[in-house]
Amino acid sequence: MFNLVLFGPPGSGKGTQSENIVNTYNLQHISTGDLLRDEVSRHTPLGTEAKKYMDQGLLVPDEVVIGMISGKIDDTPDARGFVFDGFPRTRPQAEALDKLLEFKQTQIHLVLALDVPEPELVKRLLGRGATSGRSDDNEEIIAKRIKEYHSKTQPVADYYNEHGKLENIVGDHSIPDTFKTLTKHINKYLLPVT
Ligand code: AMP
Numbered sequence: 001m002f003n004l005v006l007f008g009p010p011g012s013g014k015g016t017q018s019e020n021i022v023n024t025y026n027l028q029h030i031s032t033g034d035l036l037r038d039e040v041s042r043h044t045p046l047g048t049e050a051k052k053y054m055d056q057g058l059l060v061p062d063e064v065v066i067g068m069i070s071g072k073i074d075d076t077p078d079a080r081g082f083v084f085d086g087f088p089r090t091r092p093q094a095e096a097l098d099k100l101l102e103f104k105q106t107q108i109h110l111v112l113a114l115d116v117p118e119p120e121l122v123k124r125l126l127g128r129g130a131t132s133g134r135s136d137d138n139e140e141i142i143a144k145r146i147k148e149y150h151s152k153t154q155p156v157a158d159y160y161n162e163h164g165k166l167e168n169i170v171g172d173h174s175i176p177d178t179f180k181t182l183t184k185h186i187n188k189y190l191l192p193v194t
Pocket of ligand 1: 010032033034036053054055057058059060061065085086087088089090093136145
């Protein structure tokens with residue numbers, strides 16, 4: 001099994017590059033943002049709780065997200081591996097993920113962190129907001145999401161760096177160029193299937 005965390009601030013291209021990676025290496029994509037939006041659209045109790053935070057650009061509490069991810073990993077026991085996108089976003093989430101994977105006798109092998117300058121992030125997110133229909137892609141909420149990233153999510157990079165798993169990637173090149181850089185790192189662990 002090969003497990004990858006695609007790390008980076010909102011708008012750094014995690015979703016786009018995750019799609020490229022899962023298709024090329026036949027991995028399972030786990031995006032907590034997508035899973036939460038699905039819960040919200042189905043009006044589940046979890047979705048109703050999560051929406052309060054998402055609408056304000058705040059992180060959803062750890063226990064809600066960790067419970068959700070655990071079930072998702074169990075859904076595909078034969079997976080070649082997972083690409084975690086938008087998770088973990090706090091140090092307790094990173095520690096919980098390590099425990100979950102250890103229980104399955106596996107681990108996070110690699111963390112690729114997409115580095116994009118802040119003005120470019122805001123530009124991309126506002127552009128996406130015009131078409132995505134996402135209520136959190138507006139100027140006020142984007143600022144809050146980036147603030148949450150700096151205070152709560154950035155320490156996750158330090159956590160993985162301490163474990164020797166972090167690689168920083170320049171994330172403001174073209175989508176194909178950035179993907180090529182990502183594959184150079186992944187190919188050390190796993191061969192493409194396409
Ligand atoms: P994303 O699609 O990854 O940008 O996530 C959208 C929103 O969902 C975030 O602003 C958070 O409110 C929530 N969210 C997604 N993933 C997580 C996570 N791992 N921990 C806490 N909140 C999350």
